[in-house]
Amino acid sequence: MGTLPERLRAAGFPVVEITPTEGGAIAEGGIALLADGRRVFAKTVDGPVGDLFEVEATGLATLRAEGGATVPAVRHASAHLLVLDVCQPRPDTPEFWAALGRRTAALHTSTVGDRFGWHRDGWLGRMRQDNTWDTDGHRFFAERRLLRWLPEPGAEAALDREDRRALERLCAALPELVPAQPPSLTHGDLWSQNVLATAEGAPVLIDPAVSHTWPEVDLAMFWCSPRPPEADAFFAAYGEAAPLRDGWRERMPLLYLRELLSALAHEDDTWGAAAMVRRLVAPFRRR
Template identity: 55%
Template structure:
């Protein structure tokens, strides 16, 4: 593969800033990065590592990600070890992941996430704002989960330029009506430690077959917001949910809530891309809240 010169130069500068540029024998550009450029860094006298860089890194993007990985790991979820952060890059343990094809993999992942959701917090939020993609994830503390989710996970995206450009006044009014009705749709639940961006591509299999969780956007939030990402994005691995419910039972109507809780991701995507699919999905979920 021919490496793009500016991106490779940026990667080598980040490695130098982290003091990890000794004995580098090559950089291999990996696939799958949406916001980041991801590299496998091969080294002669040390283990390979993974390096993440991006063209326009928000000031604390990688520091926040590293903190999130450590927080999840500290509470029992397997994440790649952070080897260095700063200088426009994030260096991580290289796990040489393989495709998680076996059903048992998703069972292990479901139990791991259920255990994580057993870690309870006192309030909704996080000590500081984070990032979901390259837009801030608002994490201001709140005692009420419904208000927190409405204000900081849904309505906060309405004013972003790409969302504002495609949302009509009717869309916004319907979203506001949904937010008012949230206590009727989502049962009261405690704040738990959540991964925050729990879709299939952020769960990889390590060489030993165990699930490893990457690219978090952590906060104390409802457990079902994590589940909505796994349930609604692309495909739904049934074994994941079966195993999750063995550890942490869900009520009979949990599936009905998934599209509403997934609106956090839909609105984030709309604010990042202004994409047609996210607008169509949003309007489908908001249809019962639209006025003629």
């Protein structure tokens, strides 16, 4: 399995065998059987990755300590290796997704603050997530979550000048499109593939891109990305625990722009991200 076994052994994990796992877009991952019978999940990345794994480990710890989320315990985090406790496949039942809805509502309502950002920059995929503190949520979302992607070569290639100008006008209109709301601690990449389960079947969150921002950004990621039909129970349960603001469904595609632009920057447009961006910015084109 490439470099993963040797990096595990160098970190003191006596590997017997590794079963590769699927789903990682940028990392080589697998479940490692150790000589003492334990199993751990491990992943590594070749090439320069900076503090990718250290930030992920800190994000998991923050979600647990500040928001009460269930996350896998971190056994090792270094420049090229992350080792976590093994999680179980999620059961796609309405009850499971409703439990996640209630837990996500608890995460958001228990961490309400007055600043947008985080104490350190993070990662979304293989690119930096700018978490510089700001007290203005509309400015933070415009500059750090949308316009931030435009200079990336992938986004430059996918969007023409009129697309970019329309996006800039949309950003200027954000105070009219998204009601002012305080920030909360968010997972930041909350879609179905980043949800696993404990041995008892409770939801576990993995692969965060943590920051303090509008809770609806987490909801938009979950609403707009692929999910099983049973996951509709998430939104009903969330709304019972933390009432949703009027018009929230209409705002979901707008807030999902962050993910669409990130996909373009990562040159991952096999699913029509550029076309979706153009539809969303179309009302802001000059005629």
